[in-house]
Amino acid sequence: VARRAAQTSFSAKAQDESIRAAAARVDQAWASFLPRLTATARYTRLSPLTNASLGSTDSGGSQLVSPDPPGTPNPRVVAIPVQSFTFPVLLDNFLLQAQIVVPISDYFLRINQGYTAATHARDAARIDAQTARARSATDGKVAFYTHIRARGALVVAEQALEDAKAHAVDAKNQEAAANASRADVLRAETAVAAAELQVERAKNLAQLTEKQVRIAMHVPDSEPFSLGEDLEATLPPVTGTLADYVAEGQRARLELKSLDANGDALRAQGKSAKAGYYPQVSGSGEVTLANPNQRRFPQTAEWTPTWSLTLQATWSPNDIPTSSAGGSEYEARIATLEAQKQTVREGIELEVVQAHQSIRESDVGIATTKRQLESATEALRVARELFRNGRATSTVVTDAETELTRARLEALNAHVEARISRAKLEHAVGRDVKYAPAE
The missing domain is CATH 1.20.1600.10 (Outer membrane efflux proteins (OEP))
Incomplete structure (x- = not known):
């Protein structure tokens, strides 16, 4: 019974x-003992934007330079035309990122x-x-x-x-x-x-x-x-x-x-x-594959890998x-x-x-x-x-x-x-x- x-x-x-x-x-x-692993995939479409140009904005602009070595008496002076240019604006942005955080x-x-x-x-x-x-x-x-x-x-x-x-x-x-x-x-x-x-x-x-x-x-x-x-x-x-x-x-x-x-x-x-x-002390590592990659200058429409390591200590009274x-x-x-x-x-x-x-x-x-x-x-x-x-x-x-x-x-x-x-x-x-x- x-x-x-x-x-x-x-x-x-x-x-x-x-x-x-x-x-x-x-x-x-x-x-909770396992490090935190995060994976991110992101696509961003930017709005069109016109960047400011570098150099002369006039089509007939020129710059005076001397072809002679420095210190030459009565050096020759030559006018060289200057072309204006701007950095490209890449509207399509792609990102693949992996991050690991160790508490x-x-x-x-x-x-x-x-x-x-x-x-x-x-x-x-x-x-x-x-x-x-x-x-x-x-x-x-x-x-x-x-x-x-x-x-x-x-x-x-x-x-x-x-x-x-x-x-x-x-x-x-x-x-x-x-x-x-x-x-x-x-x-x-x-x-x-x-x-x-x-x-x-x-x-x-x-x-x-x-x-x-x-x-x-x-x-x-x-x-x-x-x-x-x-x-x-x-x-x-x-x-x-x-x-x-x-x-x-x-x-x-x-x-x-x-x-x-x-x-x-x-x-x-x-x-x-x-x-x-x-x-609170933590360490983290990050691997990024982006097109374009923000760390590359100037930006190009290419896939570029980068990585980073971080050690951080935070405390609040x-x-x-x-x-x-x-x-x-x-x-x-x-x-x-x-x-x-x-x-x-x-x-x-x-x-x-x-x-x-x-x-x-x-x-x-x-x-x-x-x-x-x-x-x-x-x-x-x-x-x-x-x-x-x-x-x-x-x-x-x-x-x-x-x-x-x-x-x-x-x-x-x-x-x-x-x-x-x-x-x-x-x-x-x-x-x-x-x-x-x-x-």
Whole structure:
């Protein structure tokens, strides 16, 4: 029951999806370690533009120069015509560019902490899934034993009904023999009616608890269902001191491990939040193939490759208060988790104490209710004999039947509680993790 409840738990399946989401965040954080590579392809069409000309704008312009070497006396002077020219305007521009950026400082101040935080968050999600399965296993066992209790209560109610019917027959016989009054007969018939109602209630409760077990195990109504456990079987004794069980629970419970993992994630995020205290250093490289290339002068309608390398450090004092506030927020969240952890530890201790006391009480109850059941059975037998011989009233028999029914229920409850309390102790100390192995 416990294993199937753990395997089919919808709450555990929901936690499995949380694991997938956390694993995706880990992959995302890991991808941040890769340098950022960007590729760009661009075409630009420029509007027509007339550039200013260089040189004389007159068609007949000239410039006087001397063909003789410098320092020649009375050098010759010759007039050379000057032609005006302009740079070409290229209207079609093409660009192919690849850029790589390496966040050098972020590797140490942000990315590594982010990856660590995502990893711890994924671990916490896995532990939460284990916790959900372990809880479902324990709930399934408790539902199973509760159903056994309800089935046993139905048997007790049917036995009480048979006892009441037998007493009603005796009352009628005694009335016929003038040893009992009509009131005794009516009282016996009233007890029969009450017992019939109790049987119907017990049937409804048994059906309800069976449905609860089927829901816990996700078993359809068409699938056969059997109990398969003997309540009379002797249970193994619980060894160890209460202090040992408390220590084991506070050491092994998955809830505490989940809080520890979440705390580690918050600490890593807090370190990342304080990265603004320091300058941000990055390096980049760029390769450009352009037509025309802006670095070539004058521009020509040709494909020209160029490259560049950049090392940059940036820092803003405005980041300091922002980083400080972010770090303080994470410190507060960590303190909140620590307080929650102490609350969980106290709750675990209380769980262990309650389960341990319940085991002791139910084990004692098994022994005492056995004697109680034997005495009540014999008391009813004697009361009936006395009533049949006219030496006791109907009230004595009815009271004896009531005591026997109570003794039967007490014995049933003792056996069931002994099993439920052991299941709860197993959960309280974290041993139910065996139903939810780590993936």
